Amino acid sequence: xxxxxxxxxxxxDKTKGDAPMRSFxxxxxxxxxxxxxxxNTYKSEMEKAIKIRxxxxxxx
Amino acid sequence: xRFSAISIKNYRQYRDIKVExxxxxxxxxxxxxxxxxxGKTNLLNAINFCLYDDEPHLNDDKDSLPKCNNTARNEARRxxxxxxxxxxxxxxxxxxxxxxFDRTLHYNAKTDFEGESIxxxxxxxxxxxxxLEGEQADEYVNTYLPKKIREYFFFDGERLDKYFDKDKNTxxxxxxxxxxxxxxxxxxxxxxxxxxxDELRREAAKYAPDIERLERQLQERIKxxxxxxxxxxxxxxxxxxxxxxxxxxxxxxxxxxxxxxIDKDLNEVNxxxxxxxxxxxxxxxxxxxxxxxxxxxxxxxxxxxxVSEYIDAKAKNGQLPPDIDIGLLRRSLESHVCAVxxxxxxxxxxxxxxxxxxxxxxxxxxxxxxxxxxxxxxxAVGRVQDYQSDKKExxxxxxxxxxxxxxxxxxxxxxxxxxxxxxxxxxxxxWVNERTEHQELLEKNTKKLxxxxxxxxxxxxxxxxxxxxxxxxxxxQGHGDELLEKIKFASEAKDILEQIEQEITTEVxxxxxxxxxxxxxxxxxxxxxxxxxxxxxxxxxxxxxxITGESCLGSGSASERELLALxxxxxxxxxxxHDALLFIDTPVGRVSDVNREKFAQALIDVSKSKQxxxxxxxxxxxxxxxxxxxxxxxxxxxxxSNPSEETTQIERK
Numbered sequence: 001x002x003x004x005x006x007x008x009x010x011x012x013d014k015t016k017g018d019a020p021m022r023s024f025x026x027x028x029x030x031x032x033x034x035x036x037x038x039x040n041t042y043k044s045e046m047e048k049a050i051k052i053r054x055x056x057x058x059x060x
Numbered sequence: 061x062r063f064s065a066i067s068i069k070n071y072r073q074y075r076d077i078k079v080e081x082x083x084x085x086x087x088x089x090x091x092x093x094x095x096x097x098x099g100k101t102n103l104l105n106a107i108n109f110c111l112y113d114d115e116p117h118l119n120d121d122k123d124s125l126p127k128c129n130n131t132a133r134n135e136a137r138r139x140x141x142x143x144x145x146x147x148x149x150x151x152x153x154x155x156x157x158x159x160x161f162d163r164t165l166h167y168n169a170k171t172d173f174e175g176e177s178i179x180x181x182x183x184x185x186x187x188x189x190x191x192l193e194g195e196q197a198d199e200y201v202n203t204y205l206p207k208k209i210r211e212y213f214f215f216d217g218e219r220l221d222k223y224f225d226k227d228k229n230t231x232x233x234x235x236x237x238x239x240x241x242x243x244x245x246x247x248x249x250x251x252x253x254x255x256x257x258d259e260l261r262r263e264a265a266k267y268a269p270d271i272e273r274l275e276r277q278l279q280e281r282i283k284x285x286x287x288x289x290x291x292x293x294x295x296x297x298x299x300x301x302x303x304x305x306x307x308x309x310x311x312x313x314x315x316x317x318x319x320x321x322i323d324k325d326l327n328e329v330n331x332x333x334x335x336x337x338x339x340x341x342x343x344x345x346x347x348x349x350x351x352x353x354x355x356x357x358x359x360x361x362x363x364x365x366x367v368s369e370y371i372d373a374k375a376k377n378g379q380l381p382p383d384i385d386i387g388l389l390r391r392s393l394e395s396h397v398c399a400v401x402x403x404x405x406x407x408x409x410x411x412x413x414x415x416x417x418x419x420x421x422x423x424x425x426x427x428x429x430x431x432x433x434x435x436x437x438x439x440a441v442g443r444v445q446d447y448q449s450d451k452k453e454x455x456x457x458x459x460x461x462x463x464x465x466x467x468x469x470x471x472x473x474x475x476x477x478x479x480x481x482x483x484x485x486x487x488x489x490x491w492v493n494e495r496t497e498h499q500e501l502l503e504k505n506t507k508k509l510x511x512x513x514x515x516x517x518x519x520x521x522x523x524x525x526x527x528x529x530x531x532x533x534x535x536x537q538g539h540g541d542e543l544l545e546k547i548k549f550a551s552e553a554k555d556i557l558e559q560i561e562q563e564i565t566t567e568v569x570x571x572x573x574x575x576x577x578x579x580x581x582x583x584x585x586x587x588x589x590x591x592x593x594x595x596x597x598x599x600x601x602x603x604x605x606x607i608t609g610e611s612c613l614g615s616g617s618a619s620e621r622e623l624l625a626l627x628x629x630x631x632x633x634x635x636x637x638h639d640a641l642l643f644i645d646t647p648v649g650r651v652s653d654v655n656r657e658k659f660a661q662a663l664i665d666v667s668k669s670k671q672x673x674x675x676x677x678x679x680x681x682x683x684x685x686x687x688x689x690x691x692x693x694x695x696x697x698x699x700x701s702n703p704s705e706e707t708t709q710i711e712r713k
Binding site: 006007010011014015021024025028029031032033038039042043046047049050 | 241242245246248249252253255256545546549550552553556557559560563564567568
């Protein structure tokens, strides 16, 4: 995904078994890369990730 | 990425020109030869204009001529046309994709108004063709040839050896490397996540005054932590400066220490010369004694020899009798009584005495005299026999002394010459004092750093405690759960990015060190001088001597530093993944004559794995340089000329 493959590899490694966190951080990095406004994107993506985590844990 | 051609229309000296860079050899090496003012540097400007819409290699862009070619402008005016299209098109290859970067400026020939340029990138893939314009086109360029690090693709050779000047601000290098390694994206993501966390906490604070207080407390502690981190950065910077300064001054001083060694050598040599001169004086006295001694012996040798032989002959035939007095014998015969024992002489005794008297022909006085001088004469003759060996001993010694003195005197001349090249004692004292100051400063700052780091650990613990307190307070109030979840999630995400950022920063730096050294070792002609490279956190490069381990970047030649910059650039391309071409204007401008062949060979080596376009002036592209860049190793070679002084054209030779 990134020019620097190491970032991808590290991201995979640090978020092993935590897919919502991984996809959130991928979103963070893509947002930063594109230079788009981060605030709304981060907040909404964070809410989504928290929700998915809960679903995965069966909390809701 | 490599460039396959550049077409330029109506841009500065270029009316209509197309330079092709086809790779037809193992080496992807292309040479452009153009006199100053013909457009060599403006070719570099044309590339920058096309890709980045600016011209960084103009001497004074405010006072420069218009971008539009003068002839084209005048022709348009004469023909009554308003616009002239100024266009630079770069044809490139990126893997299997064919690319066209095209920038056109509609130049108003009547008003000389330049207006906005239009930039397009055409990407021809096996799957189809895409045309990007505006921001998308800029973004594409920035992905493969980022503007911020363009100086690592399009070089001015005159500046290459300045890349690692100790006073050079290396922040752009660090920024560029972080940008191309995309560490800046992680840093920015981390900072923005922190901003989100802060915002969420402020939101929580609205619901309870206690939260507000705890939030303030947390922010204060974070500020204290950040201030301590800044202090640590400053102390680290001061430590690095002291270390650099100590290394630099040690270099100067060790040269002077060499001077002291040379001076000591010279003193020793002079002492030995004095000793040998004294021995030479003693030898001269012995020579005089020798002459005096042998002058007499040799002058009397012949006569002494005759006398000696005469005595020997007389003695041999018995003419030199034992000590018998002939007068005494005659008196004994006359009185028939022995004059010695006073007994009567018998007939037999008388006969014997007569026989003795007949045999002795020399008088006793003469005989006695001869016997007296015999020893002296023989001694004089004998002493002459030592003449040759004595002479040999003295002359050999004289020759040896002369030769030793001559050798020592030449050594003294050489040492004096070397000594003359050193600075004065005042400078040495100044350097030693300055080094001592930096050593004391280094010691002081190292202690300070240790104490600051301990304080930072304590501050971090305080921040963590404050965070925990705040989180508890948020959780305790009505709207807390959801906010706390978000804060925790964002903090977790931020921590992951922080870890990745730190790890990649260190890894990229280590890889840069390894790759730079690998390329430098391959290209450098001095195989046993340089040991390894280190990059500090702020990307200050240090090159260490293979044997002494001392920092030695400053003592390298301009061509060695230029080669190191080239190695650093190639490493940067590799580590960053931006493996693009290199365009070098005046590549050997700073390279001394003695190193040009080696530098040329290094460039040829580089061109085996990377496209290299080199722009020379005719004087730089001398017959000597042409011997290295022979047609057999070049994929293309073009000569630019501008006979009309307004329009540059290509001459094929």
